[in-house]
Amino acid sequence: MHTQDIFKSDESNGLLSIYYTAGYPNLDSTIAIAKKLESAGADFLEIGFPYSDPIADGPVIQHSSEVALRNGMTLQRLFQQLQDLRSHVSIPVFLMGYFNTVLQYGVENFCKSCQAVGVNGAIIPDLPIYEYEELYQDTFKKYGINNIFLVTPQTSEERIRKIDNLSHSFIYLLSSNATTGKNLEVGVQAEQYFRRLKNMDLKNPLVIGFGISDRETFRKATTYAKGAIIGSAFVRLLSDDDYMNKIESFIKGIKTQ
Amino acid sequence: MSKYHVNKKGYYGPFGGAYIPEMLYPNVEELQQKYMDIMQEESFLQEFQELLKDYVGRPSPLYLAKRLSARYGANIFLKREDLNHTGAHKINNTIGQILLAERLGKKRIIAETGAGQHGVATATVCALKGLECVVYMGEIDIQRQAPNVARMKMMGATVVAAQSGSKTLKDATNEALRDWINNPIDTHYIIGSVVGPHPYPDLVARFQSIISEETKKQLTEKTGNSSPDYVLACVGGGSNAAGMFYHFLEDEEVQLIAVEAAGHGVKSGESAATTALGKEGVLHGSRSILMQTEDGQVVEPYSISAGLDYPGIGPQHAWLYKSGRGKYVSITDDEAMQAGLLLTKLEGIIPAIESSHALAYLEKMTFHGNENVVICLSGRGDKDLDNYMKYFGF
DSSP states (O other): OOTTGGGTOSSOOSEEEEEEETTSSSTTOHHHHHHHHHHHTOOEEEEEOOOSOOTTOOHHHHHHHHHHHHTTOOHHHHHHHTTTHHHHOOSOEEEEOOHHHHHHHOHHHHHHHHHHHTOOEEEOTTSOHHHIIIIIHHHHHHTTOEEEOEEOTTOOHHHHHHHHHHOSSOEEEESSSSOTTOOOOOOHHHHHHHHHHHHTOOSSOEEEESSOOSHHHHHHHHHHSSEEEEOHHHHHHHTSTTHHHHHHHHHHHHHOO | OOTTSOOTTSEETTEEOOOOOGGGHHHHHHHHHHHHHHHHOHHHHHHHHHHIIIIIOOSOOEEEOHHHHHHHTSEEEEEEGGGSGGGBTHHHHHHHHHHHHHHTTOOEEEEEESSSHHHHHHHHHHHHHTOEEEEEEEHHHHHHTHHHHHHHHHTTOEEEEEOSTTSSHHHHHHHHHHHHHHOTTTEEEEOSSSOSSTTHHHHHHHHHTHHHHHHHHHHHHHHSOSOOSEEEEEOSSOHHHHHHHGGGTTOTTSEEEEEEEEETOTTSSOOOOHHHHOEEEEETTEEEEEOBOTTSOBOOOOOSSTTTOOSBOOHHHHHHHHHTSEEEEEEEHHHHHHHHHHHHHHHSOOBOHHHHHHHHGGGGOOOOSSOEEEEEEOBBGGGGHHHHHHHHTO
């Protein structure tokens, strides 16, 4: 299946995406982790590029970013590591990080590098809709890079429609208004919110992130959305010295029905 | 609005905007939509002015410093923000924002603080209004600024140590923003400087603009002319400078001089001279000028003055700098300390080390005859006695 098609196909449901920070725990583990995740059954990946001031992140991902920066990770180095990405990994790959890093690398340069190594899109939480539309949309389109937007329980319907129109891959649905690494509690309110989104009949599929950490939360999330993203829980696993040997059972533990 | 003020989209030239994650959008949008209306309400204006007068002690004097003037050969006026309640200009903004928070129906206040001045000013207005107050402060700053931590606690605030990153002001700001993300409904974030996403830079500048509003009147009374030749203020994030410049921005005859902290020297690697060392970037929700690595990682600044070691400047300052409307210069630790001592000896006023940076620039200026100079004395030096003692060995 072509990398983008998993979001469009009706057959592929219950997609599991894994987030990890490039350069953590070791500088050069980016591709090895990606390969392992694909073979274990992850459906797509989000590779984080670290930033000194990650305001949307909780302690686990903050820590991974600090370590990655100390290890010498930069956006430039990440693209070097990803040079042969597509000879190792075939599932969709998105890069996730903060806007200042992209701005210094150069937005056009960033899109060009993403295209060159076969990255499918970018998630830049602090690049808002207005700035994206006015300043950068054309550049992203020129290189075929999908910009993924976030939606929260507080996002208005009008704004969700707008985001749907600007999106060409999936919409990143936040389980709650929170920083990363909290646990998902699907109470009545969350359920109403997920249902409301599902019933809006958007053209882009929904993928739920923030607060997904295990099989139970993954299962709940994917009853409402096409997929779900695990970040902090996986990054925590990476702090184990023997993480390479634990990735497979982690993924299988989540995906097994 | 003039070209130096914020436009409808929240920009000053290419700077400003609201570079925030979607989780903060509803909070920021609510502020964007309501702040101007609330600030123009009769009841708001009345309460704001009353508190500034009776609680803060405004108007703050504009004092002609005669011995200092004689030394430099100009008429040097000090705008005495150091005489405000809590000892600095910070209270002008927190009074304004607490009234705004009340009218937005918020029950809980959060703030960031570096040296603790803004934290104290926030804890003060929360005590005044009986609102819950949480102040984020870098773990390292908590150790360095024990008296201010005690003040905040006495007023009922909870002081939370920011343990991420470099454990100083920028990390305290990150923690406050994270708190706001996690508490989107009942919480108002009182930012202490003209930084952050739109509308904060404009909002804070408006509350601080009382400084230049009063100055113009006072100057007219004293000199018959509302326009001085020079206006000087120190800049960390830039809130006292934004207020000191505000009503002079259109008056292009008035030279605006913003003084940044050079620390041990602009090229020493230990500095907070943002315009000299920074380049365009995004931090804490706005696009401005920022000290950073080539890879876009924010660099930890240094200054002897805890109120000036912020790695960025407000977006309006970035624009005043880039457009040439303001002159942005820097002063080293040593120059500032000497200027602080000089003012103390000549005028009997111990300035905050922040304000001493503005005073120190007088040494570098050449005056012609009877020129009028206004310097914002943004805070008093009580909080800096330890530093002065260590530096001069008193």
